[in-house]
Amino acid sequence: xxxxxxxxxxxxxxxxxxxxxxxxxxxxxxxxxxxxxxxxxxxxxxxxxxxxxxxxxxxxxxxxxxxxxxxxxxxxxxxxxxxxxxxxxxxxxxxxxxxxxxxxxxxxxxxxxxx
Amino acid sequence: xxxxxxxxxxxxxxxxxxxxxxxxxxxxxxxxxxxxxxxxxxxxxxxxxxxxxxxxxxxxxxxxxxxxxxxxxxxxxxxxxxxxxxxxxxxxxxxxxxxxxxxxxxxxxxxxxxxxxxxxxxxxxxxxxxxxxxxxxxxxxxxxxxxxxxxxxxxxxxxxxxxxxxxxxxxxxxxxxxxxxxxxxxxxxxxxxxxxxxxxxxxxxxxxxxxxxxxxxxxxxxxxxxxxxxxxxxxxxxxxxxxxxxxxxxxxxxxxxxxxxxxxxxxxxxxxxxxxxxxxxxxxxxxxxxxxxxxxxxxxxxxxxxxxxxxx
Numbered sequence: 233x234x235x236x237x238x239x240x241x242x243x244x245x246x247x248x249x250x251x252x253x254x255x256x257x258x259x260x261x262x263x264x265x266x267x268x269x270x271x272x273x274x275x276x277x278x279x280x281x282x283x284x285x286x287x288x289x290x291x292x293x294x295x296x297x298x299x300x301x302x303x304x305x306x307x308x309x310x311x312x313x314x315x316x317x318x319x320x321x322x323x324x325x326x327x328x329x330x331x332x333x334x335x336x337x338x339x340x341x342x343x344x345x346x347x
Numbered sequence: 348x349x350x351x352x353x354x355x356x357x358x359x360x361x362x363x364x365x366x367x368x369x370x371x372x373x374x375x376x377x378x379x380x381x382x383x384x385x386x387x388x389x390x391x392x393x394x395x396x397x398x399x400x401x402x403x404x405x406x407x408x409x410x411x412x413x414x415x416x417x418x419x420x421x422x423x424x425x426x427x428x429x430x431x432x433x434x435x436x437x438x439x440x441x442x443x444x445x446x447x448x449x450x451x452x453x454x455x456x457x458x459x460x461x462x463x464x465x466x467x468x469x470x471x472x473x474x475x476x477x478x479x480x481x482x483x484x485x486x487x488x489x490x491x492x493x494x495x496x497x498x499x500x501x502x503x504x505x506x507x508x509x510x511x512x513x514x515x516x517x518x519x520x521x522x523x524x525x526x527x528x529x530x531x532x533x534x535x536x537x538x539x540x541x542x543x544x545x546x547x548x549x550x551x552x553x554x555x556x557x558x559x560x561x562x563x564x565x566x567x568x569x570x571x572x573x574x575x576x577x578x579x580x581x582x583x584x585x586x587x588x589x590x591x592x593x594x595x596x597x598x599x600x601x602x603x604x605x606x607x608x609x610x611x612x613x614x615x616x617x618x619x620x621x622x623x624x625x626x627x628x629x630x631x632x633x634x635x636x637x638x639x640x641x642x643x644x645x646x647x648x649x650x651x652x653x654x655x656x657x658x659x
Contacts, residue, residue: 274622296414297624298450300481312450312481315414335477336622337520338565 268292269341271299271313271333276341283323285345290320299339304330401507401651402440403431403468404552404640406589407609409478410459411449416612416625417633420449424462426658427610427639432467438641440506441468444589444607445476445517445554451487460491475500476554476590477517485518501532503539510543512536514553516568525562525569526555533573545580548651550642552587558597558604561617566591578602585651587640591623594655605653608638634658 267283269276272294283289291301293313301319302309307329310319323329323345333339405427412420431438443463448455456479463471472495479488489498496502500515514536516526528536540549551557557574559567568574578584584602592614597604613626613636628636638657 274624295622295624297622298478298481309483311483312452312478314450332520334520335481336565337524338563 270294271339274336274339276331276333276339279341280344281342282344282346285324285326285347286322287345288320288322289343290318292316292318298335299333300335301331302334304332309334400434400436400438401509401642402442402550403434403438404442404444404587404607404642405431405463405610406444406607406640407446407476407592407611408443408459409446409449409609409611410462411452411455412611412625414625416627417637420611421458421462423634423637423658424459424610425465427637428462428465430656430658431639431641432465434641437468439468439470441466441471442511442552442587443471443473444552444587445474446478446589446609447473447476447488449478449611451479451482453487456487456491472504472511472513472552474513474515474552474554475517477520480517499532501535509548509550512539512549512551514551514557514574516553516555516557516571521569525559525565525567526553528568528570528574533570533577536574537577540577543581546582548583548585549578549581550585550587550651551578554588555590556588556595556604556606557586558599560591560595560606564617564623566617566623575599575602583651585642585653591617592626593636603653605640607640608636608655608657610637610639610658613637 267281267287267289269278269281269289269291270293271277271291274295274297276291281289291310291313293299293315296315298312298314300310300312308321308331312335313319323343326345326347329343329345331341331343408424409420410424417423431441441463447459473492475488475492489500493500496513500518501513503510503512505511514528514532516528519527519529521527551574553568555568556566557568557571559571561567579600579602582601586602586604587607588605589607589609591606592609592612593606593616594608595606613628613633614623615626635657638655641654641656642651
């Protein structure tokens with residue numbers, strides 16, 4: 233692997249982890265996210281979701297196999313989510329965010345954030 | 348933290364594993380693998396005639412997994428270690444082809460390291476699986492096993508006249524795609540092989556298969572063809588991987604591809620079910636679906652013998 237790319241990946245991952253920590257710091261954000269995505273049968277459902285800026289999106293793994301949620305652009309990256317574990321991220325900035333499961337990269341999805 | 352498996356289920360699993368076992372021995376000569384029946388590791392006289400054991404491949408130990416498919420992955424790894432430690436002649440190296448842990452959690456890595464430390468053979472070489480790099484910061488594996496590769500994930504070494512190449516194909520995933528080696532790693536392999544004689548036996552190991560077994564589940568490496576083309580001039584090449592928790596083999600010229608079993612749980616055959624999830628089999632069938640691979644060097648020749656042993 234390209235060393236520079238790897239360092240970048242890790243730097244992004246660290247940044248994402250810090251942002252994530254901020255995103256899920258409030259218990260309200262975790263308990264009552266405005267938008268939910270589940271991982272079931274090796275798919276994100278819904279695979280495409282449109283939300284307003286400022287929305288907290290949660291992903292919950294309903295499979296017996298761990299999954300992750302990782303933004304292509306390194307904006308967010310969860311750790312491994314075991315069965316029934318969740319990850320949340322608050323989308324403040326409008327745009328299109330593509331993500332995949334880093335364990336099963338054929339699992340893909342998109343969050344579209346509108347102003 | 349995950350629930351501890353019940354005493355009852357653990358007792359049941361261990362009872363099933365207590366029955367002795369058969370495995371399969373593969374001799375590799377001129378790039379062709381030939382299976383030979385085998386009793387327990389080391390107890391078959393034919394196995395002894397195949398020369399001294401060079402290394403044992405352990406794969407997909409998934410420490411931290413605790414679901415129905417195997418509620419006691421620690422027990423099955425321990426049994427694997429005992430099987431290896433009981434070999435009359437100890438292998439010189441141990442190779443772990445990844446998914447050491449299930450969730451990349453520090454406690455899982457700590458336990459795995461402690462358990463692998465019980466092997467009588469102390470030289471351990473690893474590559475990470477995607478389960479080992481699934482922490483948000485991708486640091487837990489490298490903090491423990493990154494030294495050999497200067498945190499790059501790929502490295503090579505020589506042992507007993509054999510050239511070993513460890514590769515990483517679980518980091519640069521593209522959406523919907525297969526594993527990736529990447530241009531920098533491929534350029535490094537080209538440089539690493541450049542001055543080597545074509546008669547040097549080569550062993551390449553990585554976590555994900557280095558040939559495409561089933562693309563819809565990502566069972567392959569997208570740019571592995573470039574790697575294979577660099578290896579065609581060599582007389583004996585073994586490409587080893589884990590990831591799919593079952594034995595699949597392919598021979599292409601002098602190159603043998605071999606996918607090892609897991610010590611933790613089996614997975615479905617390609618395309619059966621919604622995805623490559625843990626496969627629950629009847630308890631009495633589990634041991635024969637778990638196992639290790641050992642590779643011996645045949646004296647006075649440039650051939651390997653691959654032997655797959657199950658825990659049954």
